[in-house]
Amino acid sequence: MNDTRLIDIATALGISVTTVSKALKGYTDVSETTRAKVLEMVTSMNYKPNVNAVNLRTNETKTIGVIIPTMVHHFFSSVLNGILDEAENREYLVIILQSNEKYELEKKQIALLLQKRVDGILISLSNETDDFSHINEAIKKNTPVVLFDKIAKLVNCSKVVINDRKAAYDAVTYLIEKGYKKIAHFRGSYTPQNSIDRFLGYKKALEDHNIPYDPSLVYLCDHNADFEDGYANAQKLVNDHKDVDAVFAVTDLVAIGIIKYLNEIQIKIPEQIAVFGFSNWFMSTVISPKLTTIDQPGYDIGQRAASILINEIAQIKEHLPVTHQTIELPTHIIERESTLRS
Amino acid sequence: MNDTRLIDIATALGISVTTVSKALKGYTDVSETTRAKVLEMVTSMNYKPNVNAVNLRTNETKTIGVIIPTMVHHFFSSVLNGILDEAENREYLVIILQSNEKYELEKKQIALLLQKRVDGILISLSNETDDFSHINEAIKKNTPVVLFDKIAKLVNCSKVVINDRKAAYDAVTYLIEKGYKKIAHFRGSYTPQNSIDRFLGYKKALEDHNIPYDPSLVYLCDHNADFEDGYANAQKLVNDHKDVDAVFAVTDLVAIGIIKYLNEIQIKIPEQIAVFGFSNWFMSTVISPKLTTIDQPGYDIGQRAASILINEIAQIKEHLPVTHQTIELPTHIIERESTLRS
DNA sequence: TTATTCGTCGAAAACGTTTTCGGTAAAATC
DNA sequence: GATTTTACCGAAAACGTTTTCGACGAATAA
Numbered sequence: 001m002n003d004t005r006l007i008d009i010a011t012a013l014g015i016s017v018t019t020v021s022k023a024l025k026g027y028t029d030v031s032e033t034t035r036a037k038v039l040e041m042v043t044s045m046n047y048k049p050n051v052n053a054v055n056l057r058t059n060e061t062k063t064i065g066v067i068i069p070t071m072v073h074h075f076f077s078s079v080l081n082g083i084l085d086e087a088e089n090r091e092y093l094v095i096i097l098q099s100n101e102k103y104e105l106e107k108k109q110i111a112l113l114l115q116k117r118v119d120g121i122l123i124s125l126s127n128e129t130d131d132f133s134h135i136n137e138a139i140k141k142n143t144p145v146v147l148f149d150k151i152a153k154l155v156n157c158s159k160v161v162i163n164d165r166k167a168a169y170d171a172v173t174y175l176i177e178k179g180y181k182k183i184a185h186f187r188g189s190y191t192p193q194n195s196i197d198r199f200l201g202y203k204k205a206l207e208d209h210n211i212p213y214d215p216s217l218v219y220l221c222d223h224n225a226d227f228e229d230g231y232a233n234a235q236k237l238v239n240d241h242k243d244v245d246a247v248f249a250v251t252d253l254v255a256i257g258i259i260k261y262l263n264e265i266q267i268k269i270p271e272q273i274a275v276f277g278f279s280n281w282f283m284s285t286v287i288s289p290k291l292t293t294i295d296q297p298g299y300d301i302g303q304r305a306a307s308i309l310i311n312e313i314a315q316i317k318e319h320l321p322v323t324h325q326t327i328e329l330p331t332h333i334i335e336r337e338s339t340l341r342s
Numbered sequence: 343m344n345d346t347r348l349i350d351i352a353t354a355l356g357i358s359v360t361t362v363s364k365a366l367k368g369y370t371d372v373s374e375t376t377r378a379k380v381l382e383m384v385t386s387m388n389y390k391p392n393v394n395a396v397n398l399r400t401n402e403t404k405t406i407g408v409i410i411p412t413m414v415h416h417f418f419s420s421v422l423n424g425i426l427d428e429a430e431n432r433e434y435l436v437i438i439l440q441s442n443e444k445y446e447l448e449k450k451q452i453a454l455l456l457q458k459r460v461d462g463i464l465i466s467l468s469n470e471t472d473d474f475s476h477i478n479e480a481i482k483k484n485t486p487v488v489l490f491d492k493i494a495k496l497v498n499c500s501k502v503v504i505n506d507r508k509a510a511y512d513a514v515t516y517l518i519e520k521g522y523k524k525i526a527h528f529r530g531s532y533t534p535q536n537s538i539d540r541f542l543g544y545k546k547a548l549e550d551h552n553i554p555y556d557p558s559l560v561y562l563c564d565h566n567a568d569f570e571d572g573y574a575n576a577q578k579l580v581n582d583h584k585d586v587d588a589v590f591a592v593t594d595l596v597a598i599g600i601i602k603y604l605n606e607i608q609i610k611i612p613e614q615i616a617v618f619g620f621s622n623w624f625m626s627t628v629i630s631p632k633l634t635t636i637d638q639p640g641y642d643i644g645q646r647a648a649s650i651l652i653n654e655i656a657q658i659k660e661h662l663p664v665t666h667q668t669i670e671l672p673t674h675i676i677e678r679e680s681t682l683r684s
Numbered sequence: 685t686t687a688t689t690c691g692t693c694g695a696a697a698a699c700g701t702t703t704t705c706g707g708t709a710a711a712a713t714c
Numbered sequence: 715g716a717t718t719t720t721a722c723c724g725a726a727a728a729c730g731t732t733t734t735c736g737a738c739g740a741a742t743a744a
Contacts, residue, residue, distance in 0.1 A: 005730060016694045021732060029692060048457045052403070053730035055394040056699050063437075071423050077414045084413065084440050093458060095405075095435050098426050115390045116435060227628070256628055263630065283625045286569070286598055288605065347700060358724045363702060371722055395700035398729050 004045045012045070013037055055117070060317070063093045064309060065113035067123040069101045069150070074281045075298045076124070079148065082302025083122060090310045092119070101224070103128035110134045114141060120309045122302075124149040127192050127222075144312040144322070148305040150192045158312065159326045160305040164194040167294045167331040168201025171276050172248055174333055176209045178341070180246035180274055182217070186233055186258065188250040189222035198250050198278065217241065221254050230257020238267065246274040246339070252281040255291055259338065274339040289337035297329050304329070346387045355383055397459070402659070405435045406651060407455035409465040411443045411492070416623045417640045418466070421490065424644025425464060432652045434461070443566075445470035452476045456483060462651045466491040469534050486654040486664070490647040492534045500654065501668040502647040506536040509636045509673040510543025513618050514590055516675055518551045520683070522588035522616055524559070528575055528600065530592040531564035540592050540620065559583065563596050572599020580609065588616040588681070594623040597633055601680065616681040631679035639671050646671065 010017045015034065023030045023038035030038075041047075055061050066083055068076045080096065087094045095118060099106035106126045111134070113121055121138055123145065132155050138145050139157055148160040175183050185202045188195030199218070206213050219237060221229035230249060234257065237244060249255035255277035262269055269275055269289050277284055277293035284291035304327055315322040352359045357376065365372045365380035372380075383389075397403050408425055410418045422438065429436045437460060441448035448468045453476070455463055463480055465487065474497050480487050481499055490502040517525050527544045530537030541560070548555050561579060563571035572591060576599065579586060591597035597619035604611055611617055611631050619626055619635035626633035646669055657664040 007730080017731085018694055018696095018733085019692085022693090025732080027733095031692060034692085050398070050730050051458050052394060052397040052401070053699090054732080056392070056398050056701090056729090057731045057733090059394070059699075061394070071426065072416065072419045074414065077419050080438075081413050081440070084438065088439075093437050093454075096422075096426065096438050097430075098423070112435075116393050227624075260628060282569075283628065286602060286625065287629055349700080359701085360703085360724055360726095361722085364723090367702080369703095373722060376722085392700050395729090396702080398699090398731085399701045399703090401729075 003050070004047045005050065006047075009038065009041045009045055009047055013041055059117070060119050061117050062091065063095060063116075063118050064120045064122060064306070064313075065095045065097065065109075065116070065118040067097045067099055067106060067109050067113075067121070069099050069124060069126050071096070071098055074283075075149075075279050075296060078298030079124070079302035079305075082299040082304075083306045084302075085299075086303045086306035086310070090306075092306075092310060094306075099126045101126045101128060103131070107134040110138055114138055114143060118143065119313045120144045120146070122146050122148060122305050122309055125152060125192065126150075127189050127195075130191050142316060144309055144316060146305045146309040146312070148301050150194055153193065156324065158308050158324045160301050160308065161194075161326070161328055162296055162301070162331050163328050164197035165201040165204070167278070167296075168198040168248070169205045170201075170331075170333060171278070171294055172202050172205035173209070174335075175246045175248065175274065175276060175339065176205065176211065178274075178339060180339075181211075182241070182244045183211075183246040183248060184217040184219065184237055184241065184244050186219045186221050186230060186247060186249045186254050189220070195250060202248055217244070221250060226251075226253045227257040227260075230254035231261045232257075234258040234261035238262075238265070244273060246270075246276065248276045248278075250278055252277040252279045252284050252291060252293055255293070255338075256283065256287055259287060259289070259291065270337070270339050270341050274341070276339055280334050284334075284336070292336045292339040293334050294331050295334050296331060300329055345392070346389045347392070348389075351380065351383045351387055351389055354387065355379055401459070402461050403459050404433065405437060405458075405460050406462045406464060406648070406655075407437045407439065407451075407458070407460040409439045409441055409448060409451050409455075409463070411441050411466060411468050413438070413440055416625075417491075417621055417638060420640030421466070421644035421647075424641040424646075425648045426644075427641075428645045428648035428652070432648075434648075434652060436648075441468045443468045443470060445473070449476040452480055456480055456485060460485065461655045462486045462488070464488050464490060464647050464651055467494060467534070468492075469531055472533055484658060486651060486658060488647045488651040488654070490643050492536055495535065498666065500650050500666045502643050502650065503536075503668070503670055504638055504643070504673050505670050506539035507543040507546070509620070509638075510540040510590070511547045512543075512673075512675060513620070513636055514544050514547035515551070516677075517588045517590065517616065517618060517681065518547065518553065520616075520681060523553075524583070524586045525553075525588040525590060526559040526561065526579055526583065526586050528561045528563050528572060528589060528591045528596050531562070537592060544590055559586070563592060568593075568595045569599040569602075572596035573603045574599075576600040576603035580604075580607070586615060588612075588618065590618045590620075592620055594619040594621045594626050594633060594635055597635070597680075598625065598629060601629060601631070601633065612679070612681050612683050616683070618681055622676055626676075626678070634678045634681040635676050636673050637676050638673060642671055 006017045006020050010020045020038050023035040097109040132152050135155050145157045151159045187199045203213050219233040223229045255275050258275050277291045280293045280295040284293050312322045348359045348362050352362045362380050365377040439451040474494050477497050487499045493501045529541045545555050561575040565571045597617050600617050619633045622635045622637040626635050654664050
């Protein structure tokens, strides 16, 4: 522990810690000559401030906390990538926690982050979460929160999302315009807003094109909205409805599960059944047939969310009024083989 | 900022901060009755210690730093998953940084973590890294380091790896025993140890089975050992060598690139060319044909590495001698369609 | 000349803990 | 009854910064 402290360079220079500190913090009441001497000594003695002491004194940590449902997921790791890049640029560190889609864990982790005195929190809500008091508590404690992806509209804070409803609407409209008549939807669980919105977009698109909405065509993928869900429900679908000609899935993973099952029982995609995914996960370009999907800009979501959060942290520090914003990032359809009838 | 402090519950109880602190830290020189009163007041006033003050006083942060080359990668996100779980169990927080495979960035990030006074560092080296002085500096500063996955044998610290050489040897031996005669290898770049080891395992397996090693059958995937690398080199391969009947790829991503190209030009897998991957990435079960690969236990690697690191942190704190260990996690072959000739 | 401003510096308090050390009263020992 | 032990408590220093406030000499203004 050969860490040099303020007092070490002060004694080396025969001046006080006060002056050294001021020289480093840009105070005007220190002469240019002594400031130069301090700066020189700082580099030669390799001085690094003790962040714990700084944190205690200034009551900020230059650290933000991130809570995501799961790390092992292309979308969320892309978001994290964006967050980490923005944080690095703005000189913030990021602490990452996984809620594993559990409300209780998420709540505990918010408390943990507050106790660790992070300067702000980024969070994508767990599927279980339908009570938001833990979020509000953070806000009440003057720790800004930015919600992304899986948000709660009721919470009074900034949010970064895509317009799931519009994206889903566009997807289903695309299918209808391609001539698909009987379109099933594999939806996510009931609580997360994006799952609800995608379902509503699906429904609205049908209605706007005079196709009656048939609830029996909607399959619930509430396990984890993953591969297995798609695979299992695809089995049910082909049993229940012989005449379905397209499926809009809540997620690429679900879509891939569907494709896998349809491939196995030799149902041709898209000739017999078309499949439309959501997220533009990397592997959607690799399976056969390649998956038509919605591009969900994970990196941008993370980067924007982190940027907004850090801005709000600065505003709070300056005692400026902070106005919350909701950013909607654009999505677009990526057309590939799984919906392209020749 | 209604945070209650030690002094608040002390005055509320009419005792000193010293006694309150001692009551909470389990000192014996405080009566059970006052301890009970303190505990009660702590919960009723919702006291949480100010970590910055604690950190300053105790000179530890209960935080570990993690540096990985990239986040958006199934293997690394699995590792992180293991790290986060272990850290959560042991009540450590984790700060994550991405080196983007850049040595300079990695070096800067090590310095940053040291300045932030993390209690320990987990790192998987970037491909560029061939100088290890930044790692040694951390160790010299009494901050334990555990290397995982992409390690440097020369550095004197604990390591968690798989035996890449043996795993590759097993893979190629498997191919040979299945009757494949001319086996190509798509290798990773020259610096990372695991890339070298997989290549050496490939070569050794050939030699041990009396198959002459042919350097022209080895293709370098040094872009990022990713999808594009496999795809591009697969083109070269089928041009150069008409009679190759199997490829052992350094990574599932590369293997998937190969499969994609072979599928496109209608070369049958495995009938004409078999493909063997490495990592058991999730998507290897989803493409067709399903990919035979090596199971690389990412979660376990992360969990074990974090566990060892936290143990070493504890040992250093107790001034016990710490003995470094190198853990080799077992791998095994996952046989799927891409090598299974009927 | 005296009064005021300016430029430069340092003492000291504060942030909220933890821990050492000594002190006092009651209980136990002689 | 005198001494020692035990049980319990608190004063104070320390961790390394940041920031307020006042001080002092020199330069300027009156």
